[in-house]
Amino acid sequence: MSDLRLRFHPDPILRKVCAPLADFGTDLQDLAQAMLKVMYDAPGRGLAGPQIGLTQRIFVMDATWKDGDPAPLICINPVVDWASEDTVPGQEGCLSIPDTPCLVRRPKAIRLRWQDAKGTGHEAAMDGTTARIALHELDHLDGILCIDRHEGATA
Amino acid sequence: MKRPILLHPDPRLKKVADPVSDLTDDLRTLADDMLATMYDAPGIGLAAPQVGVLSRLIVLDCVKEEGAAPRPLAMFNPEVVAVSDEISVYEEGCLSIPEFYADVERPAEVTVRWIDPDGAEQQETFAGLWATCVQHEIDHLNGKLFIDYLKPLRRQLITRKMVKLKKERAREKA
Numbered sequence: 001m002s003d004l005r006l007r008f009h010p011d012p013i014l015r016k017v018c019a020p021l022a023d024f025g026t027d028l029q030d031l032a033q034a035m036l037k038v039m040y041d042a043p044g045r046g047l048a049g050p051q052i053g054l055t056q057r058i059f060v061m062d063a064t065w066k067d068g069d070p071a072p073l074i075c076i077n078p079v080v081d082w083a084s085e086d087t088v089p090g091q092e093g094c095l096s097i098p099d100t101p102c103l104v105r106r107p108k109a110i111r112l113r114w115q116d117a118k119g120t121g122h123e124a125a126m127d128g129t130t131a132r133i134a135l136h137e138l139d140h141l142d143g144i145l146c147i148d149r150h151e152g153a154t155a
Numbered sequence: 156m157k158r159p160i161l162l163h164p165d166p167r168l169k170k171v172a173d174p175v176s177d178l179t180d181d182l183r184t185l186a187d188d189m190l191a192t193m194y195d196a197p198g199i200g201l202a203a204p205q206v207g208v209l210s211r212l213i214v215l216d217c218v219k220e221e222g223a224a225p226r227p228l229a230m231f232n233p234e235v236v237a238v239s240d241e242i243s244v245y246e247e248g249c250l251s252i253p254e255f256y257a258d259v260e261r262p263a264e265v266t267v268r269w270i271d272p273d274g275a276e277q278q279e280t281f282a283g284l285w286a287t288c289v290q291h292e293i294d295h296l297n298g299k300l301f302i303d304y305l306k307p308l309r310r311q312l313i314t315r316k317m318v319k320l321k322k323e324r325a326r327e328k329a
Contacts, residue, residue: 001200001291001301002248003284004256005219023316034246034256053197054254 004038004052009097015143016055020077024119028058032074032117035060044095046133048140051096059137063130078114078138081123083107090132092146102150106135157192158206162324163252163300163317172202172209172296175231175270182212183272186229189214198250200288202295205251213292217284230269233293236278238262245287247301253320255313259304261290 007013021028031054039047039060048059062072086108091101109127112134116122126134136146161167175182185208193201193214200215216227243263248256266280267289281289291301302310 001215001288002196002198002250002253004246004248005197005199030256031254037246 004034006038006042006095007051007053009094009145009147011096013053013055014050014096014140014145016050017143018049018055018057018141021056021058021115024076024115024117028076029117032058032060032076036062036072036074039095040065042095044093045129046137047095048137050140050143057141059134059140061130061133061137063133074117075112075114075134075137076116076119078112078134078141080110080135080138081113082111084109089151090129092132092136094136094146097145097147100147102146104132104136104146104149105151106132110135156188157195158188160192160196160201160205160250161207162321163249163302164314165251167204167207167209168251168295168300169298170204170209171298172204172211174211178231178270178272178274182210182231185210186212186214186231186272190216190227190229193250196250199284200292201250202292204295204298211296213289213296215285215288215292217288219284229272230267230277230289231271233267233269233289233296235265235290235293236268237266237280239264243283243287245284247287247291249291249301252300252302252313252317255302255316257301257305257309259287259291259301261287265290267293 035047045063046061049056058076060074062070064071084107087105088108089103089105092104093101110131111125113123189201199217203210203212211232213233214229216225218226239262241263242260244258244260246256247259264282265286268278271277302313
């Protein structure tokens with residue numbers, strides 16, 4: 001039996017560049033729901049494919065559920081179309097690297113394009129925590145972890 | 156030594172496995188190989204038919220906490236001797252059906268009797284993930300997969316996708 005267990009740094013799968021997802025079926029919906037469950041259970045605000053051993057370009061996130069306002073998002077084949085030149089440092093944690101807060105500088109705002117579990121295209125402007133989480137998860141799909149971007153400056 | 160895991164659909168995954176009558180060194184080696192294969196996959200359980208051996212042998216280790224001591228179990232001729240009325244639902248996956256997950260209802264607790272690698276009879280009551288996993292693995296010994304609990308349409312869809320996946324993997328190897 002297999003299950004969707006979280007992978008922890010330095011698991012080499014976290015360093016893989018993920019392949020685009022082309023095959024959309026009911027199983028993707030299930031997979032995405034399963035990933036959201038793992039994320040909420042963790043508890044976290046984002047979870048990317050490699051973190052559960054899947055090297056495909058999929059992540060799930062929910063920037064606001066911890067404030068009592070759940071907004072689950074399933075992002076497949078995400079692409080950043082635009083990122084602000086303005087960057088801002090912020091504290092990040094990663095479910096795969098417990099108890100290791102990182103200070104990471106990221107664009108303040110982005111425009112993200114992605115597909116949902118049915119393959120339908122979406123596009124949205126994101127800023128603040130939402131943009132930060134999306135960029136953190138997108139990094140996972142390219143084998144990049146927040147510890148790689150940690151500035152080590154005073155938080 | 157790791158062994159290749161059979162992928163669904165495969166006729167060997169649909170057969171009822173034979174009871175182990177003589178606990179040989181070969182079978183003990185098989186149990187060790189299956190544990191190595193399972194940890195490498197990674198998985199939390201593996202049944203002998205999944206590595207192409209039609210004997211009633213399963214291995215499992217459902218310790219999930221990071222840093223906790225592993226608990227590898229090898230069970231020859233495992234048998235469910237009692238089940239709870241209480242049902243639990245778990246999102247199951249199978250190393251022979253990679254990347255598909257589905258909710259399966261099973262008794263929340265089961266008492267299992269088996270022969271350990273030293274030939275001693277063991278009995279234990281399992282709950283939680285252990286209960287789900289041991290039932291999932293014993294099902295394999297009876298030619299049953301977790302997708303057999305799903306609605307036919309869903310099962311057929313998964314099987315079609317698996318046929319495709321197997322073709323792709325065969326091409327990669329070629």
